[in-house]
Amino acid sequence: MLEINNISKSFYRNIALDDVSLRVNKGEIYGLLGPNGAGKTTLIRIINRIIEPDKGHIRFNGDLMTEKHLEVIGYLPEERGLYKSMTVEDHAIFLGRLRGLSKKDVQMKLNYWLEKFQITDWRIKRIEELSKGMAQKIQFICTVLHEPDLLILDEPFSGFDPINVELIKQELIEMRAKGKTIILSTHNMRSVEEICDRAALIHASKKVAEGRISELQEERKTGLYAVKFRGNMIAFVNALWVGFEIEDKEILGDDRFVVRVKMRGDNQFEDLLKVLIGQVKIEAAWEVLPTMQDVFIDLVKVKEEVKND
Amino acid sequence: MTKSWLIAVRELKERIGSRSFLLLSIMGPMIILLMISMLFVLGDQGKQHWNVLITDPAGIMENKILANEDKSVNYSFGDSYLEIEDFRDGKRFQEFDAMLEINEKVLQNKTVFVFFRDKPSVRMQTRVQFHVERRLEERMVDEFTDLSVQEFRKIKQPMNVAFRNVYDPNDESSDKRGWVGFFFGAVIFSFIFLFGMTILRSISREKSNRIVEVLLASVNPRQLMAGKIAGIGIAAFLQFLIWGLIIGLGLYLMRSYIFTNPLEVANMDIQQLSDEGSRYSLDQMFQAREYNEFVELIFERVRFSTMIFYFLMFFIGGYFFYASFFAAIGSTSGSESDGQQFVLPLVFILLASIYAGYYSLENPDALIVDYLQYIPFTSPIVVMVKLAYGYGPGEAYQIWLSLIILLVSSLLTMMIAGRLYKNGILQFGHRVKFSLLIKWLGKS
Numbered sequence: 001m002l003e004i005n006n007i008s009k010s011f012y013r014n015i016a017l018d019d020v021s022l023r024v025n026k027g028e029i030y031g032l033l034g035p036n037g038a039g040k041t042t043l044i045r046i047i048n049r050i051i052e053p054d055k056g057h058i059r060f061n062g063d064l065m066t067e068k069h070l071e072v073i074g075y076l077p078e079e080r081g082l083y084k085s086m087t088v089e090d091h092a093i094f095l096g097r098l099r100g101l102s103k104k105d106v107q108m109k110l111n112y113w114l115e116k117f118q119i120t121d122w123r124i125k126r127i128e129e130l131s132k133g134m135a136q137k138i139q140f141i142c143t144v145l146h147e148p149d150l151l152i153l154d155e156p157f158s159g160f161d162p163i164n165v166e167l168i169k170q171e172l173i174e175m176r177a178k179g180k181t182i183i184l185s186t187h188n189m190r191s192v193e194e195i196c197d198r199a200a201l202i203h204a205s206k207k208v209a210e211g212r213i214s215e216l217q218e219e220r221k222t223g224l225y226a227v228k229f230r231g232n233m234i235a236f237v238n239a240l241w242v243g244f245e246i247e248d249k250e251i252l253g254d255d256r257f258v259v260r261v262k263m264r265g266d267n268q269f270e271d272l273l274k275v276l277i278g279q280v281k282i283e284a285a286w287e288v289l290p291t292m293q294d295v296f297i298d299l300v301k302v303k304e305e306v307k308n309d
Numbered sequence: 310m311t312k313s314w315l316i317a318v319r320e321l322k323e324r325i326g327s328r329s330f331l332l333l334s335i336m337g338p339m340i341i342l343l344m345i346s347m348l349f350v351l352g353d354q355g356k357q358h359w360n361v362l363i364t365d366p367a368g369i370m371e372n373k374i375l376a377n378e379d380k381s382v383n384y385s386f387g388d389s390y391l392e393i394e395d396f397r398d399g400k401r402f403q404e405f406d407a408m409l410e411i412n413e414k415v416l417q418n419k420t421v422f423v424f425f426r427d428k429p430s431v432r433m434q435t436r437v438q439f440h441v442e443r444r445l446e447e448r449m450v451d452e453f454t455d456l457s458v459q460e461f462r463k464i465k466q467p468m469n470v471a472f473r474n475v476y477d478p479n480d481e482s483s484d485k486r487g488w489v490g491f492f493f494g495a496v497i498f499s500f501i502f503l504f505g506m507t508i509l510r511s512i513s514r515e516k517s518n519r520i521v522e523v524l525l526a527s528v529n530p531r532q533l534m535a536g537k538i539a540g541i542g543i544a545a546f547l548q549f550l551i552w553g554l555i556i557g558l559g560l561y562l563m564r565s566y567i568f569t570n571p572l573e574v575a576n577m578d579i580q581q582l583s584d585e586g587s588r589y590s591l592d593q594m595f596q597a598r599e600y601n602e603f604v605e606l607i608f609e610r611v612r613f614s615t616m617i618f619y620f621l622m623f624f625i626g627g628y629f630f631y632a633s634f635f636a637a638i639g640s641t642s643g644s645e646s647d648g649q650q651f652v653l654p655l656v657f658i659l660l661a662s663i664y665a666g667y668y669s670l671e672n673p674d675a676l677i678v679d680y681l682q683y684i685p686f687t688s689p690i691v692v693m694v695k696l697a698y699g700y701g702p703g704e705a706y707q708i709w710l711s712l713i714i715l716l717v718s719s720l721l722t723m724m725i726a727g728r729l730y731k732n733g734i735l736q737f738g739h740r741v742k743f744s745l746l747i748k749w750l751g752k753s
Contacts, residue, residue, distance in 0.1 A: 050735065077522040080520070081523070083319075084518070094319050098315055098524070099527055
């Protein structure tokens with residue numbers, strides 16, 4: 001769907017993007033992760049042709065990207081505004097027409113969204129009469145009004161109230177089901193785990209990782225397993241013997257615990273279960289994968305260390 | 310193009326929908342009409358009582374004048390010719406406000422000069438003219454006809470009474486027409502300032518509420534800037550049309566009902582004049598004869614058709630020229646207040662240009678004015694002033710040259726502003742420095 005090839009961009013002496021290449025597949029939600037100032041917004045602006053790259057090119061559905069592709073892209077910037085004195089409808093018509101829709105189309109589609117969000121009476125309200133949360137919904141509607149094939153959201157959840165965040169997540173999942181492609185730039189890692197299929201991490205102007213969420217987590221797993229059991233903690237510790245190491249434990253009450261264990265030597269998960277069976281009553285056991293938060297911090301840290309060396 | 314148009318239409322709708330636009334559309338022309346009528350009325354201010362010395366060496370008036378019962382003018386007769394210098398400086402003439410010179414051939418050349426020290430009110434001028442005219446009429450009727458005075462007054466022609474300043478007997482400093490040009494130029498600059506500030510505010514507001522990034526995902530920065538300037542320009546033009554309409558209508562109504570032209574036969578009550586009793590209702594008659602130079606200036610001396618055409622051309626050229634500066638300031642400023650500082654130099658330029666207009670008003674033939682009329686910063690007002698004075702034959706090319714220079718420079722400044730706009734519009738929270746602007750200019 002979208003191929004970003006060797007994009008570099010610098011502002012005077014500051015390098016914002018250094019040879020970044022990404023591939024976003026059709027019908028997926030793609031997370032663009034990175035700390036503040038990493039270059040995410042610059043990359044998004046380049047995709048939206050708001051600024052031009054110094055080097056590199058972008059392909060959209062195999063073609064070199066041109067201005068006409070903008071009509072099938074929807075963009076919700078991080079810093080987003082609305083004209084305060086305009087009504088919701090006028091605003092939608094204005095932005096919709098800029099994206100190539102006719103006035104009639106806009107009105108039809110606006111109806112659909114207002115009904116869907118159960119806010120039909122907002123149509124003639126002026127933006128300044130709306131609360132912040134209400135305005136956020138309108139911003140989202142204006143972004144997706146022209147049914148873009150590619151939706152780019154820059155920090156969509158920052159500043160949104162939890163109800164809107166949930167609402168928008170559901171919308172995004174629904175849109176993906178319809179075959180739309182979504183790029184999500186965020187540092188809200190929970191939402192990445194929840195809805196993203198793949199992600200790339202950008203740090204200090206460079207791409208440091210890209211892949212499926214599970215792959216990224218897999219790559220950074222530390223051989224940690226968790227066991228949830230009922231019984232005696234001393235019995236548990238005795239059973240482990242020397243082949244395993246307890247990382248931490250969590251007491252749940254009613255003699256129930258969750259203990260995270262690291263393998264030593266050649267020991268496997270199965271070995272752990274074997275030594276425990278009969279000693280405690282195992283309720284659940286699983287491999288502990290790092291959260292995206294951990295992956296993110298880990299990657300950034302590694303990068304910093306490399307840089308310092 | 311379509312996108313620029315969409316931006317322009319939105320901008321236009323917002324301007325027209327705003328309360329200030331409506332207020333300005335009505336209040337602006339009303340204030341100007343009020344000012345014009347105040348000029349008309351102020352033209353009537355002056356000494357309420359006049360002491361006039363009539364020098365009549367030939368004794369044509371026979372030491373008699375119509376209205377000695379009129380308390381506001383006191384006439385004395387002198388039977389010898391008097392140089393104006395003697396009258397001006399002579400001690401014994403200081404009690405007189407004016408010298409009315411009856412030359413020996415007055416009955417043939419029908420011209421009387423009134424040399425005044427302080428400019429009389431229009432009402433006073435009309436009174437003196439009226440008194441002298443009546444008396445000389447009687448003398449002419451005696452001299453040349455067998456008619457009675459009443460019969461004569463039915464067929465009479467108005468007498469030319471020229472009021473001249475003793476310090477400027479040839480009336481050289483008359484710059485009234487130039488003032489009209491200056492006024493037109495000042496209107497251009499007021500509109501430029503007013504709507505230039507609107508451009509600046511509109512751009513920095515879009516910048517600060519960050520809608521600009523949403524827009525830039527659909528239109529390129531140049532389209533956005535062009536649409537914005539055009540939209541606000543159309544609003545300015547519309548406002549100007551409304552002004553023109555209201556002021557035009559107001560002047561027309563004033564002409565018809567308040568400041569009527571006394572020399573038009575339709576406005577004279579001949580029946581009343583020929584009535585001997587009329588000398589006792591002079592005041593009533595003067596009501597119908599109110600007339601002054603501003604009325605004359607506005608209704609008679611300005612060639613509105615030519616002025617309006619060039620006015621519009623220079624209005625458009627000047628607007629685009631200056632608008633690009635305002636747009637550049639708006640787009641490069643880091644915050645809304647940041648831009649305000651950069652407006653100041655621009656305001657100075659605008660004021661200096663208005664002064665240039667005033668300078669050309671005072672010295673229309675100065676060499677520097679010839680140059681000022683080509684400089685796009687000053688040309689809209691200087692050309693207006695020069696136009697009002699009138700270009701000589703074979704000089705019309707100067708207007709067109711000036712107009713072409715203005716339009717070409719506006720294109721140039723628009724291109725420069727476009728570049729600054731493109732590089733500055735997504736930069737936030739910085740302080741504008743000159744070096745930064747140069748950098749942005751250098752980037753394509």
